[in-house]
Amino acid sequence: MSNGKRLTSQSEDFSAWYNEIVQQAELASHSPVRGCMVIRPYGYRIWELMQGALDGMFKATGHQNAYFPLFLPKSLLDREAEHVEGFAPETAIVTHAGGTKLEEPLVVRPTSEAIIWPILSDWIHSYRDLPVLLNQWANVVRWEMRTRPFLRTTEFLWQEGHTAHANEAEAEEETRRMLGVYRTFMEDWMAMPVVTGLKTDTERFAGALRTYACEGLMKDNKALQAGTSHSLGENFARAFDVRFQNEEGEHVYVWSTSWGVSTRLVGGLIMTHGDDEGLVLPPKLAPYETVIVPIWRDEEQHRLVLDASNRVKVDMEAAGIRVHVDDREGMNPGSKYYDWERRGVPLRLEIGPRDVQAESVMAVRRFTPEGSDRKTAMPLAGLGSRLRTFLDGIQEELLTAALARREAATVRGIEDYAEFQRLIEEQGGFVYTGWCGEADCEQNVKEETKSTIRVIPDEEFRSDGAPARCLCGAPSKGEVVRARAY
RNA sequence: CGGGGAGUAGCUCAGUCCGGCAGAGCACUGGCUUUGGGAGCCAGGGGCCGCGGGUUCAAAUCCCGCCUCCCCGACCA
Numbered sequence: 001m002s003n004g005k006r007l008t009s010q011s012e013d014f015s016a017w018y019n020e021i022v023q024q025a026e027l028a029s030h031s032p033v034r035g036c037m038v039i040r041p042y043g044y045r046i047w048e049l050m051q052g053a054l055d056g057m058f059k060a061t062g063h064q065n066a067y068f069p070l071f072l073p074k075s076l077l078d079r080e081a082e083h084v085e086g087f088a089p090e091t092a093i094v095t096h097a098g099g100t101k102l103e104e105p106l107v108v109r110p111t112s113e114a115i116i117w118p119i120l121s122d123w124i125h126s127y128r129d130l131p132v133l134l135n136q137w138a139n140v141v142r143w144e145m146r147t148r149p150f151l152r153t154t155e156f157l158w159q160e161g162h163t164a165h166a167n168e169a170e171a172e173e174e175t176r177r178m179l180g181v182y183r184t185f186m187e188d189w190m191a192m193p194v195v196t197g198l199k200t201d202t203e204r205f206a207g208a209l210r211t212y213a214c215e216g217l218m219k220d221n222k223a224l225q226a227g228t229s230h231s232l233g234e235n236f237a238r239a240f241d242v243r244f245q246n247e248e249g250e251h252v253y254v255w256s257t258s259w260g261v262s263t264r265l266v267g268g269l270i271m272t273h274g275d276d277e278g279l280v281l282p283p284k285l286a287p288y289e290t291v292i293v294p295i296w297r298d299e300e301q302h303r304l305v306l307d308a309s310n311r312v313k314v315d316m317e318a319a320g321i322r323v324h325v326d327d328r329e330g331m332n333p334g335s336k337y338y339d340w341e342r343r344g345v346p347l348r349l350e351i352g353p354r355d356v357q358a359e360s361v362m363a364v365r366r367f368t369p370e371g372s373d374r375k376t377a378m379p380l381a382g383l384g385s386r387l388r389t390f391l392d393g394i395q396e397e398l399l400t401a402a403l404a405r406r407e408a409a410t411v412r413g414i415e416d417y418a419e420f421q422r423l424i425e426e427q428g429g430f431v432y433t434g435w436c437g438e439a440d441c442e443q444n445v446k447e448e449t450k451s452t453i454r455v456i457p458d459e460e461f462r463s464d465g466a467p468a469r470c471l472c473g474a475p476s477k478g479e480v481v482r483a484r485a486y
Numbered sequence: 487c488g489g490g491g492a493g494u495a496g497c498u499c500a501g502u503c504c505g506g507c508a509g510a511g512c513a514c515u516g517g518c519u520u521u522g523g524g525a526g527c528c529a530g531g532g533g534c535c536g537c538g539g540g541u542u543c544a545a546a547u548c549c550c551g552c553c554u555c556c557c558c559g560a561c562c563a
Contacts, residue, residue, distance in 0.1 A: 015557075023497085032536095034554065090562070111563095145487070145561055152562070213563095225563060264563055295522055334523035352522055362522080450559095486563095 007342075009276045014220040021270055022149045025279045025343045035147035035154030039263070042343065043150075045287035046266055047157065051137065053189050053284070054159065054261065057181050063133040063161060070139070071106040072115040080239035083113065086206020090143045108141040113207065113232075113258060116162050117240035124164060124254060127246050131174070132164040132254075150267035151224075151486050158262035164242065164254040168233070171255035172210075175231040178259040179212045182227035190265065191282040191398035192216050192272045193406050194226060195430065195481055197455030202439055205258075209233035215454045215481065217406045218271035221428030223454050223483035226268050229259035267486075272402055273367070279344030280367050282398050283391040288324040290316060290387065291340045292361075295333050295352035308356045312349065312383060319384030321391065341366060346394050347387070363390070369397050406430070412463040417471045420482075424451045430483050432457075434467035434476025441472045445482070453480045 007024065008016040022028050027043030039047065055065070071094065078084050087110045094106040109115065120132060141155050161178060165171040179196055186192045194214035204211040208230040216224045237243065237253035246252055273280035283289045292312060294305040309325045316323045326336050333350065340348055350362040359380045368374045378386065409429030414420050423431050435442070435453065446452050456478055466479040 019556080030555065032554075140563090142562070144563095146559095156563075158563075228563070260563075262563055293522095297521065301521095330520085330525095332521045332523085332525055334521085335525085336523095338524050350522065354522080 007276060007278060010219060010274075017274075017276075018267075018270065019149070021274055021279055021342075027266065027270075027279075028149045030149075033154070035144060037149050037153050039157075042287055043266060046269070046281070046285055047263055049285045049287070050185075050189070050265055051159075054181075054185055055135075055137075057185060058135050058159075058161065061133075061177060061181060063135045063163075065136065066134050067136055067138070068112050068115050068119065070109060072109055072112075074105045074107050076114045076118060076240075077107050079114065080207045080236060082235075083207035083239075087111070087142075092141050092143055109138070110140055110142045111258070111260075112136065112138070112140075112160055112162070113236055114240075117236045117242055117256070120162075120164060121240050121242040124242055124244050126244055127166050129244060130164060130166045130254065131170065133161075133174075134163065135159055135161045148267070148486075150263055150270070152264070156262050156264070158260050161257070161259045163257045164237075165256070166244070166246065166254070168255050171233075171257050172231050175210070175212060175229045175257045175259070178257070179214065179227070179229040182214050182229065182259070182261060185261075186214055186216065186226060186265075186268075187399060189282070189284045190269050190272065191395060191402055192226070192268055193399065193403045195455060195457055195461050197457040197461065197481065199228075199455060200439075200442060200453050200480075202442060203453070205230045207232065207235050208258075209235065213455055215430075215483075215485075216268050216272060217409055217430055217483070218268070218486070219274070219405070220271070221409050221483075223430065223485040224264070224268050224271070225454070225485065226265060227259070227261040230257060232256040232258060273398060274344070278342030280398070281344035281346060283346045283395045286344065286346050287322065288340075288345050289321050289391050290323045290347045290349060291336075291345045292323065292325045292349045292351060293333050293336045293340075294325065294327060295350060297353070301353045304353060304356055305351050308380075309351050312351065312361060312380065315380075315384040316387060317384075319388040321384065321388060337364075346391060363387070365394060367394060367398055367401075369401055372397075413465065413467055415467045415469045415471070417473075420471055421449055424449045424482070424484060428484055430454070430481050432463055432466075432479055432481055434470045435478060435480040436470035436472055436474035437477040438472075438474070441470060441474070445471055449484075451482050451484045454483050454485060455481050457481050 007020045010017045026040045028037045028039050031038050091110050092108040095102055124132060137159050139155055139157050143154060144152050147153050163174050165174060183194055183196055186194050194216045196214050199211040199213055205228065210231040212229045213225050214227040216226045218224050234253040234255060236256050242254050243251045244254060270279060292309045294309045296302040296305045306327060313323050313325050344366065346366050348364045355361050360377050363376045363378050365374055411423055412432040414431055414433045420431060420433060442453055462479050467476055470476045
């Protein structure tokens with residue numbers, strides 16, 4: 001059961017609100033090791049539901065799961081110059097094991113390219129071996145300066161896809177396909193709208209040709225990079241000598257990709273839907289889509305409502321709904337309401353003697369957009385299938401609301417730098433501007449406004465009339481989405 | 487890693503300045519009464535006072551070192 005009566009409100013202190021939700025909804029807790037967290041059962045269940053959905057989508061697009069080692073010899077990480085430069089500052093290195101100093105230090109993987117490609121070079125000989133479409137569910141370690149539960153932890157859980165292709169076009173197609181899979185997952189399962197697009201060179205994955213990303217907008221109007229997909233070109237193939245014989249009999253390098261999403265998504269989920277009462281979960285990712293709270297006065301009623309509650313539970317499970325009966329005694333219904341609201345359960349069913357008498361239940365929704373009733377009496381007959389539809393509706397409403405919130409926090413066509421600075425400072429959100437394409441200009445704006453170019457947006461997100469000029473006044477080479485970000 | 491704040495029961499914190507029996511509320515256990523929006527009474531359990539060293543007759547309290555968390559920067563999924 002949650003402790004404390006009230007959360008700090010989002011408007012008062014968003015960071016405090018976030019930390020309190022993580023603790024009070026029992027999603028995660030701190031560990032004795034810096035920057036590492038314990039993911040508690042309720043939080044882990046959300047991650048498991050995410051994994052289940054994503055894993056199914058990966059398999060549907062032809063990928064197979066495999067597992068590669070946690071440790072990689074330091075010499076392997078050093079092979080790809082840009083890659084090692086990018087990751088060296090944040091790696092943890094094992095120098096001693098088994099009571100002695102190791103001959104060669106082992107790096108705890110910050111990502112697995114450097115262990116996967118040397119191995120795949122042995123697997124790949126012919127164009128007939130391609131494409132190789134792999135995914136791995138794993139933990140990785142990146143020694144970050146500053147950590148926050150789920151959003152940035154020293155050790156985190158993720159999946160990393162790694163694929164090898166015969167040519168650039170296929171690799172690019174795969175990179176884009178998986179970005180699309182992520183977007184579909186974020187919208188359909190997390191109810192979190194994202195802007196997709198290309199990262200600038202400075203934000204690109206270390207060792208990649210191109211990095212694409214999904215960017216969500218959190219309730220404090222800061223952006224969250226929620227997933228990335230990288231077109232790695234021949235870079236890793238050259239570094240790890242991954243070649244195959246093509247149909248012409250030539251030995252050529254493979255074109256590779258990698259793509260990943262992490263437990264950071266749980267943080268994105270919290271900050272996309274949560275409110276001052278606590279977590280708000282979309283039904284598809286809620287450990288319990290519905291909680292039944294029985295209400296009784298005496299023993300006879302206790303038996304009556306528990307019996308009715310369990311029958312409703314069976315009916316709902318048959319309709320494919322994850323449901324829990326909160327039969328805790330000595331706790332009054334009001335306390336249970338607050339408890340489950342804080343944990344974000346999408347729908348609560350209250351079943352008391354009056355409901356049993358009327359052969360109905362009182363359904364109370366967690367997320368209540370304008371114009372919808374928070375409480376609805378529903379007849380027992382056909383309840384399961386009706387609630388399935390009802391929950392599916394809530395899932396859609398959450399996406400609609402999140403999309404409306406993002407659009408309200410999006411400004412387009414900004415050319416004037418002073419106006420840009422004011423927007424970033426006063427309201428945040430996504431600001432679409434032109435960009436001259438110069439890294440120096442990108443860096444200046446970053447230093448002066450603490451905002452970054454999130455993506456060069458994909459076509460469907462671009463403005464009708466994009467700015468002709470960059471914030472620096474130079475002619476724009478293309479539109480970009482800027483924001484302060486996590 | 488730099489600046490600031492903090493660490494005492496599961497949680498939030500008081501006690502630290504000025505050394506002298508380890509505290510409160512909530513949570514937890516048992517009993518009784520309760521139960522349609524955060525229940526009441528009674529009786530209990532629970533502490534390496536972040537860790538290590540030092541000063542002292544005596545340390546949660548003073549001194550030194552370290553660890554962890556939070557906020558602000560630089561780095562990042």
